[in-house]
Amino acid sequence: MFGIGAREVREKEWAAFEAEALPLMADVFRVANYLARDRETAEDLTQETFAQALKSFHRYTPDTNCRAWLVTILYHLNSKRRHKLGQLKLVEDTEEQIAETVAFVPPIPEELKDEEILQALEKLPKAFRDVVVLTDVEEFSYKEVAEFMQVPIGTVMSRLHRGRKLLRQQLTEYARNFGLAADG
């Protein structure tokens, strides 16, 4: 029959994977959902990410940053998917230009609703939104985000800075439209 040793090794590896990687499924799905903008694709990406992670788990150093490791795999798979679909593109100049024009940082309006913040986030150009979500929502470091996106750390910093400025501009517009007071 099968060697008992081999079965034990597999069970031990599965236990480690189950303890470290599986609790992060909701986090990976959330990032996948932001990348794919579609639940079905996000679930496919989550599934592929965990299948790949299981195969490569021997390369992961236990008790390090498993969430960042999984998101690195997710980004890689998403790039491959977009490449296949011919969707991979550099940040459009127009997007950079939009952000460049936001020289003034408006004050943050008071009493914002969650839906207003989510809508403002949705309106950001993708390159800026991705960085804002990864750093401000998912709380990855600049270095981690730079590695996921395969861009220099300075690009992450400038996109975050511009993304936050654009977000505040959007929120100020909401506040103006709905007569909310801005502080300052």
Place this chain on the structure above:
Amino acid sequence: MRCQEFREMMDSYLGDELLVETNHDVLRHLENCPACRNELAAQRGLLAQMRLAVKNAPEMQLNQAFAIKLRNNLRETALRPSVWEKLKAVVLAAQDF
């Protein structure tokens, strides 16, 4: 440090990405500048609210049925004997025969 300088590096300060020395300059400035303290508090508040809003949004929630199915599929894959193990079992069985 001037207010303008602080505003320019506020993102890095919030991300805990400043050098220790620059961080000290920021803290010294904040101690003496209520306007920048307010600006920082407002930005922190916005980011905290955004973090919760995204994480609690219904469309961002993982479907539990999907999660259970994926876990079971992964478990099955992880515990399945490899081709080599199967081959070894066949060889051992043949030897016994």
